[in-house]
Amino acid sequence: MTISRHDRLATALADRGADAYVAVKRPNQLYLLAEHHDDPSSVISRANCGAVLFHGDDVVVFPGIWISNACRDLLDNCEVVVNDPGDPPPHQQLATRLSAMGLKKVLFDTLSADMIGAITSKAAATECVENDFVTSQLRRTKDEHDIAGMREAARVADLGMQTAFGCIRPGVTCAEAIAEGTAAMLRAGAESVAMAPASGVGTYYLDSGEDPRRTIEAGDMVFIDMGIWVHGYLGDMTRAAIVGEGSKEQHSLLTTVQQAYKLASSAMVPGARAGEIYQSVVDHYAATDMDRYFVHHLSHGLGLGGDLPRVARGGEDVLQVGDALSCEPGCYVPGIGGARVENMILVTADGPEELTRTPIDPELG
Template identity: 30%
Template sequence: MFHEVPTGITDAFLYLENDGRRAATVSVLDAAKVTGFGIEILDPNTLGMDDLVAAGLDRLAIDAEIALRATLALRISSASVPPEFPLFVADHLRANGIELTVDDDEFVRRRRVKSETELDGIRRAQKAADAAMGVARSLIHELRPGLTSEEVRFAMQATCEEHGCELPDDVIVSHGAQSAIGHESGSGAIEAGEPVVVDIWPRDRVSRCWSDMTRTFVAGGGEPPDELAEYWRLTRDSLDRVYADLGPGANGRKLFERSSEPYIEAGKPTQLTKEPGTILEDGYFHGLGHGVGLEVHERPHMGRLDDDLVPGDVVTVEPGCYRRGFGGCRLEDIVLITEDGYEVLTDFPYDL
């Protein structure tokens, strides 16, 4: 909804398009915000809201009937809706002869190509991410006695605030064995020599768009353990192989297969080599990446499920390798797919 009507509206409303007409069922409270985007206002009061209230209908029944009347006002007899379309509204529309078809691809297609406003927001969010990651790197390398994951996270949040972005409380600063546990946020004191995976996703306040990046460090800044150094080497190799094939038209499944090659060659487990039906907790146990925009995780898929990349996609590229009880390494960039290739939006070194 925010992609089509990029303004703050608290109450739920129906957005409709038909034969060049764009309309929304917003009240006078939000009408001024919406008309600025060339959208026709279908105020619930002009659709009989007063009569529905007087008849004693509850809120859900009123919302569903207003949606039906708005649909009929735009002469819509059949429509495509996204998977998240409210079930109670769909039931009411269908019961009154409106044919609805769930068409995820239609709505994903429109959102995947970012508007200039969205792309500017993603760039701002990534600048905040780069700055925050620099703060994390300094703290983790200095490693003053008793430094905790929570303190690193708080310092990064303060940096993102300075850049007009917000950083959620559950972003990842996982150290030691914690760094091998999926989306474990990380907690407690960081010990010298441990791997520390820092995975952050700030959101730009103006555009509501996210970014996403990951780097891995050695606590205290010393020489990495041999196992971590191997994971880093394999992950850098994985990134290099992906970037060689990345661009418009590239298939997400093929890119994932390409990213898996170094790990397979080194004898590490991957999703492509595990036994069907088993849970993979070591090696390269996740996909290559995902789309980023108004959601942190959105299409296109870049893993065992796939999409072909198109210009305007913003995607992560984030291979990694892990072992339970030890830890892991993940390196993640965010990338804009262009007409003739790609642009890496992340501006931060990969060094451990």
């Protein structure tokens, strides 16, 4: 039987000797409010909700002035402390409420100086502790709702990437390709889309090579990195290709990167150590003297944002069933081009499951 998020939160609070939990970070708010709204990302659409207090069966939202009306009108089975012009800011409203409740210990996912000052002034008897166990523990192990959300985000990302690469040919600008991909994903239900294209020998990792105004030419290496949000869940993906025949060196680079992806993704199993997976990719690139061109992390967590685990140099995370993470071993060689393959991976008891479905070699227009 699946344990509800409410019950998991209650157990975690009891284990830590705490009476209540305050979510200030939007991903944690969305996660814990999912039992109070079909799609809380449509209500708290930005990171501008002041705080949400969870105490037993009570949920109290302190939205602040910007989304006060939306929270009041759209959230069910919870109290919304309305914030009208001239009202105190949400952290002061929260401090006043904590003073009235007389709680002994409250955990916060983050504590700002303003929050600490307000609580010290109004609820000095309440011990406030910063402890983001919702991100590090509860949200890390994906439940059925999470997995459904990530599958949908991956589906929409697939559609956008395939649409964009289907437009790529000599004479087309990068902007024209990603405009089609972006439109396809917005029509399919994404609330936010960012596609970063790079083409030509100047491509590197998140540098000026990602100029959407560049015109694609025969012989270019092209890669598109994207990050989208669908009902609050991240869809993350990258593909690379060669326009036209390309050179021997370009094909070698692309093949090496694709091999690195297959090596790393196949190692994402329960019990695998993040640092060892990362080092296996470094060693793979070192065999062809390309390790110096692998300049970033291999993986980050997926979900509602800021998720664990992370696979990078010296990483200490150990993968576990229920983890969701990217796999993106890019390589960027001066004078040749840049290539990266990135898929969304779910770690299951049977091994890694690719949520991303787009072929590793995307079809060009």
